[in-house]
Amino acid sequence: MADAILSLLLDQVKTIINMAKKEVKLLVGVTEEVEKLERNLDLVLSVLAHAKEKKATDELVKKWLDRLKEAAYDMEDALDEWKTRAELEVKGTEDAANRQGKVLLLRNFISCFSFRRLSSRREVAVNIKEINRRIDEIVKEKDKYQLESRKIELPKRPETSSFVDVSKLCGRDGVKREILSYLLGGNSEVEAGKLIQTFSIVGMGGLGKTALAQLVYNDPNVKQHFENVAWVCVSDSFDEKRVAKAIIQGLEKLSGPAANGLESDPLEVLLGRISKSIEGKKYLLVLDDVWADGGQRWDSLKVTFNLGAAGSKILVTTRDLNVASMVGSSDSQIIHLKKLGDEECWSILRDIAFRGKDQMKSREDLEEIGRKIAKRCKGLPLVAKVLGSLLQSRSTKGEWLTILDSEIWKLNLAQKEIFAPLLLSYYDLPHSVRRCFLYCVLFPKDYVYWYHHITSHWLAQGFLGSDPNADLESIGLEYFNTLVAHSFFQDFGIRGGYIFCFKMHDVVHDFGKYLAENEFAMEIVQSDHLSINSAKHRHLLVTADKRMTFPTSISGAEKLRTLVTYMGKDALTCDALRNLFNHCRRLRLLDFNWPDGPDHLCNEVPQEVGKLMHLRYINLANSEKLERLPEELCNILNLECLDLKGCRNLKHLPESIGKLLNLRFLVTNGCFALTHYPKGIGKLTSLRTLIGVIAQADRNDGKEFSIADLGSLKHLCRVWMKVVGNSIDMEEARKAGLQNVVELWIHLAGEVEEDDIIEALNLPPGIIFGFSDNYWLNPRGWFYAPDY
Numbered sequence: 001m002a003d004a005i006l007s008l009l010l011d012q013v014k015t016i017i018n019m020a021k022k023e024v025k026l027l028v029g030v031t032e033e034v035e036k037l038e039r040n041l042d043l044v045l046s047v048l049a050h051a052k053e054k055k056a057t058d059e060l061v062k063k064w065l066d067r068l069k070e071a072a073y074d075m076e077d078a079l080d081e082w083k084t085r086a087e088l089e090v091k092g093t094e095d096a097a098n099r100q101g102k103v104l105l106l107r108n109f110i111s112c113f114s115f116r117r118l119s120s121r122r123e124v125a126v127n128i129k130e131i132n133r134r135i136d137e138i139v140k141e142k143d144k145y146q147l148e149s150r151k152i153e154l155p156k157r158p159e160t161s162s163f164v165d166v167s168k169l170c171g172r173d174g175v176k177r178e179i180l181s182y183l184l185g186g187n188s189e190v191e192a193g194k195l196i197q198t199f200s201i202v203g204m205g206g207l208g209k210t211a212l213a214q215l216v217y218n219d220p221n222v223k224q225h226f227e228n229v230a231w232v233c234v235s236d237s238f239d240e241k242r243v244a245k246a247i248i249q250g251l252e253k254l255s256g257p258a259a260n261g262l263e264s265d266p267l268e269v270l271l272g273r274i275s276k277s278i279e280g281k282k283y284l285l286v287l288d289d290v291w292a293d294g295g296q297r298w299d300s301l302k303v304t305f306n307l308g309a310a311g312s313k314i315l316v317t318t319r320d321l322n323v324a325s326m327v328g329s330s331d332s333q334i335i336h337l338k339k340l341g342d343e344e345c346w347s348i349l350r351d352i353a354f355r356g357k358d359q360m361k362s363r364e365d366l367e368e369i370g371r372k373i374a375k376r377c378k379g380l381p382l383v384a385k386v387l388g389s390l391l392q393s394r395s396t397k398g399e400w401l402t403i404l405d406s407e408i409w410k411l412n413l414a415q416k417e418i419f420a421p422l423l424l425s426y427y428d429l430p431h432s433v434r435r436c437f438l439y440c441v442l443f444p445k446d447y448v449y450w451y452h453h454i455t456s457h458w459l460a461q462g463f464l465g466s467d468p469n470a471d472l473e474s475i476g477l478e479y480f481n482t483l484v485a486h487s488f489f490q491d492f493g494i495r496g497g498y499i500f501c502f503k504m505h506d507v508v509h510d511f512g513k514y515l516a517e518n519e520f521a522m523e524i525v526q527s528d529h530l531s532i533n534s535a536k537h538r539h540l541l542v543t544a545d546k547r548m549t550f551p552t553s554i555s556g557a558e559k560l561r562t563l564v565t566y567m568g569k570d571a572l573t574c575d576a577l578r579n580l581f582n583h584c585r586r587l588r589l590l591d592f593n594w595p596d597g598p599d600h601l602c603n604e605v606p607q608e609v610g611k612l613m614h615l616r617y618i619n620l621a622n623s624e625k626l627e628r629l630p631e632e633l634c635n636i637l638n639l640e641c642l643d644l645k646g647c648r649n650l651k652h653l654p655e656s657i658g659k660l661l662n663l664r665f666l667v668t669n670g671c672f673a674l675t676h677y678p679k680g681i682g683k684l685t686s687l688r689t690l691i692g693v694i695a696q697a698d699r700n701d702g703k704e705f706s707i708a709d710l711g712s713l714k715h716l717c718r719v720w721m722k723v724v725g726n727s728i729d730m731e732e733a734r735k736a737g738l739q740n741v742v743e744l745w746i747h748l749a750g751e752v753e754e755d756d757i758i759e760a761l762n763l764p765p766g767i768i769f770g771f772s773d774n775y776w777l778n779p780r781g782w783f784y785a786p787d788y
Contacts, residue, residue: 644692738762
């Protein structure tokens with residue numbers, strides 16, 4: 001399903017085009033080429049849905065989509081290179097002006113520099129023109145394949161009813177009793193001003209929310225307890241008029257012509273009719289499969305619901321936590337539906353797979369395999385039912401082993417039945433959040449994701465936007481919360497009220513792989529040479545056992561954007577890194593530190609790292625042998641995150657670090673050999689998070705970073721600082737500002753008193769502030785915790 005990635009990629013290219021056109025004045029000829037690119041993008045985006053339909057049966061269309069994706073990536077890289085070089089030229093001009101200090105000298109500088117600048121810009125312009133030629137050919141081919149403009153057709157949300165075969169439900173007796181106790185219990189909240197109680201069953205698609213609601217709805221005690229009950233399948237967008245008509249049909253048991261007669265009634269008439277049906281009566285209303293956050297549209301219905309008698313209840317099923325909040329369910333009124341156990345999944349799978357096979361001689365042999373297949377369901381009853389159906393038509397041990405050994409996302413029936421509800425959840429996500437979800441499949445199943453680690457990756461890939469002045473970290477939090485609310489993540493680790501780590505369900509991971517196809521790859525190193533598919537793979541995870549080193553030769557990786565390594569001690573040699581940096585010039589993210597992983601980096605980073613123009617993120621954390629960073633690292637204008645946590649033998653930061661004007665995160669806690677920060681840190685005005693900064697308190701000289709230098713970092717939000725010096729220069733300390741800082745932790749390494757530093761800094765109200773005896777540990781968790 002290359003079009004899932006492709007549509008997101010093309011949208012991102014369009015965003016870059018629009019930003020580039022606004023920010024920098026283009027050379028003559030380049031503007032026309034970029035505008036032509038934009039027009040071509042609109043044309044191919046319009047036919048993607050139809051191409052998706054045809055590619056399943058037409059191999060030529062599939063290849064057409066692959067070529068389009070290849071060209072789209074090249075487009076984005078060319079535009080990013082052009083934009084970066086333009087920014088470098090602007091920076092060079094400004095630096096020259098600052099050095100010379102005279103307008104005449106500035107003009108002379110621009111005059112002599114312009115020849116090199118024009119040569120560089122023309123080179124990029126030629127690249128853009130060549131890509132446009134490729135796109136032109138691709139656009140012409142769409143007519144050859146008779147591709148038309150169409151909208152994406154989503155799987156239809158199935159209509160649900162209140163009827164259920166209770167005998168086929170498994171493993172929900174406990175939660176059924178819990179819900180019944182809510183519904184049939186007292187009405188204690190009425191006294192607190194809450195006239196009706198709304199309970200919500202929340203969980204990912206396939207967990208059996210509807211089946212559980214049906215089980216409760218049909219319980220005899222429920223029928224006896226409530227005077228009126230109604231089942232409403234909401235499914236589509238929350239249209240209050242459609243929902244109102246469905247409620248009337250349920251309450252008045254209407255069907256046929258009587259139900260059709262409601263079509264012409266305005267909302268006010270429908271609400272009045274609901275009022276008459278429930279006024280003074282104790283009722284139960286089940287709203288099944290609610291998707292959209294109805295907001296004010298829900299409020300108009302809620303006023304009507306309040307006319308019921310005390311003890312009336314509403315039960316909602318949804319996969320979106322925001323919906324539960326919208327309908328008024330408090331935390332204690334939200335039932336987070338959990339996965340079933342392996343034995344329960346086996347029970348479901350067995351009943352379907354062995355239907356009509358009671359006398360089968362090989363049943364015992366198949367049971368052993370079937371139990372292993374049931375474990376792959378990972379607690380989802382829907383998966384157990386689908387796999388049971390697949391096995392029902394298979395009677396031999398070999399056929400069952402084939403299902404056991406197959407990846408779920410490659411099974412046709414699984415794609416149709418299991419992924420259908422997940423596809424609805426996926427398309428219910430905002431467009432910008434979808435690519436964040438798909439990126440998570442880079443990591444293996446059962447991987448523990450750290451909140452900040454994954455959102456920093458999203459930032460580096462440009463998924464959160466590229467405006468240097470925007471609060472992209474808050475956007476990352478918003479996107480993360482959206483994925484949490486839509487039940488794409490699970491097994492949360494919570495500290496201080498924040499989610500700091502989580503997992504992804506295996507089936508959700510399979511679903512992401514199904515959408516992304518070969519975009520993400522994992523390679524196991526088995527020799528000195530590594531080869532990848534450059535036409536497909538853009539994001540690579542490399543693993544090896546403790547005996548192997550990273551390959552000194554790597555082919556097919558020229559267009560690689562992401563490289564994450566998980567290797568043994570001393571696995572990354574200087575020669576291997578040098579070869580990598582020379583050949584993989586399009587890298588945007590280098591993560592050499594698997595969380596909690598070993599020290600596998602050599603004692604230096606080769607100077608060739610400076611060639612990585614597109615690089616946004618480099619993680620060298622826990623590289624205990626690393627002693628120096630090359631000055632060439634500071635040539636990477638786009639660098640946003642530099643993580644050096646735990647590099648205990650790192651002695652110096654590059655003196656020219658002040659050139660990294662786009663740097664947002666700098667992390668150095670655990671760098672025991674560092675004695676000071678360079679003065680240039682004060683120039684990094686894009687910094688949001690600074691962990692491990694060493695600041696002089698008793699002086700402000702021209703070489704070492706001081707407390708006063710914090711004053712120039714206007715966007716700084718979180719600081720973890722070691723204050724050195726035997727006294728404090730009060731006047732200099734007051735220059736720190738810190739008005740936008742929301743969190744500040746200080747370790748006092750000299751003789752400065754706590755009261756003196758508090759008085760000198762004049763901290764803003766509401767700031768989270770504290771002192772720590774152990775400077776090298778973050779008191780609110782490591783860098784990957786949500787705070788940072």
